[in-house]
Amino acid sequence: MAEISKDLRLAKRLLEEAKLVAIPTETVYGLAGNALNPLAVASIFETKKRPSFDPLIIHVSDLSKVETYVTDFPAPLRKLAEVFWPGPLTLLLPKSSQIPDLVTSGLDRVAIRVPNHPLTLELLTSLDFPLAAPSANPFGYISPTLPVHVAAHLGDKIPLILDGGPCEVGLESTIVGLEDDKITVYRLGGLEIDVIEAVVGKVSIKDHSSSNPQAPGLLESHYAPSTPFVLGNLEELIPQYIQIGVPFAVLSFCKNWESVSNSKQLILSEKGDLKEAAANLFSHMRKLDELKVEVILAELMPDFGLGKAINDRLNRASVKS
Numbered sequence: 001m002a003e004i005s006k007d008l009r010l011a012k013r014l015l016e017e018a019k020l021v022a023i024p025t026e027t028v029y030g031l032a033g034n035a036l037n038p039l040a041v042a043s044i045f046e047t048k049k050r051p052s053f054d055p056l057i058i059h060v061s062d063l064s065k066v067e068t069y070v071t072d073f074p075a076p077l078r079k080l081a082e083v084f085w086p087g088p089l090t091l092l093l094p095k096s097s098q099i100p101d102l103v104t105s106g107l108d109r110v111a112i113r114v115p116n117h118p119l120t121l122e123l124l125t126s127l128d129f130p131l132a133a134p135s136a137n138p139f140g141y142i143s144p145t146l147p148v149h150v151a152a153h154l155g156d157k158i159p160l161i162l163d164g165g166p167c168e169v170g171l172e173s174t175i176v177g178l179e180d181d182k183i184t185v186y187r188l189g190g191l192e193i194d195v196i197e198a199v200v201g202k203v204s205i206k207d208h209s210s211s212n213p214q215a216p217g218l219l220e221s222h223y224a225p226s227t228p229f230v231l232g233n234l235e236e237l238i239p240q241y242i243q244i245g246v247p248f249a250v251l252s253f254c255k256n257w258e259s260v261s262n263s264k265q266l267i268l269s270e271k272g273d274l275k276e277a278a279a280n281l282f283s284h285m286r287k288l289d290e291l292k293v294e295v296i297l298a299e300l301m302p303d304f305g306l307g308k309a310i311n312d313r314l315n316r317a318s319v320k321s
């Protein structure tokens with residue numbers, strides 16, 4: 001079983017030996033390996049059972065480290081990096097030959113970010129290579145926001161989980177790049193669109209209603225619990241499921257449902273705070289999944305700010321009728 005500790009020296013040694021270490025970030029835990037070593041990168045794909053057409057994000061300690069890994073850093077994207085790094089923002093930049101093709105699945109851009117977590121920043125600063133790190137969950141399952149989440153699925157496959165506590169943001173980074181010179185958002189995430197637009201003006205959001213080979217994290221079914229997940233109006237859904245007698249649990253935004261026992265419902269934020277809801281989303285989804293009911297009923301958040309990114313994850317987790 002993986003050790004769960006804050007042992008940075010061990011983490012550094014393992015990574016230098018091309019082994020994998022789970023690392024905390026402000027968004028979700030990552031499954032990290034030396035991004036410049038194709039063997040380490042290959043073992044990330046294998047450990048996660050991730051298809052090789054789904055490229056990885058590389059993590060660096062600060063903006064100055066980006067230059068060697070890219071051939072160009074367009075001004076608007078640099079501006080975003082200056083304002084939001086370290087933070088939940090990933091930039092797609094033209095890759096240099098330093099980055100193995102396996103990292104980018106053969107695409108000509110590499111995804112880069114500076115994560116905002118003190119332990120991981122210290123680790124990155126101590127290494128002389130960047131870390132490739134997808135979320136530390138089996139492909140398609142809910143992303144981990146606690147060390148125990150990582151241990152549950154990958155604990156017997158990796159030697160160390162660096163314990164950085166619960167992830168503060170709780171949603172993956174927002175992915176941004178340039179397309180036809182326009183700032184384009186490829187994945188909604190922990191950095192809100194309006195916050196980005198306040199710095200660089202209007203951005204376009206790529207429609208990911210169908211599978212997108214450019215960013216398979218956006219495949220329609222993703223971030224999904226094993227229990228069927230049904231999204232809709234809880235006021236209508238709850239009585240329906242009570243009536244047909246199917247065992248269910250409820251993921252509610254801010255309201256407690258009196259007709260449902262407290263052991264079968266979780267509230268994302270009693271005060272209706274989207275930031276708190278985002279931080280709780282994945283761990284609540286996991287807890288409800290563990291109840292082994294036949295269906296999880298959930299509702300959408302208000303469609304602004306972080307609510308948009310939460311709704312994106314809820315939609316991808318849900319069964320389509």
Ligand code: TXA
Nearest residue numbers: 027030055056109110111134135172173214215216217
């Ligand atoms: O917050 C995060 O971004 C977390 C933490 C660990 O940093 N990482 C994360 O990684 O969510 P992952 O692998 O689960 O999701 C990365 C997404 C995938 O959807 C992938 O397709 C997309 O980034 N991506 C990576 N490189 C890309 C590239 N070169 N072009 C387009 N999309 C890319």
Ligand code: MG
Nearest residue numbers: 134135143217
């Ligand atoms: Mg992921």
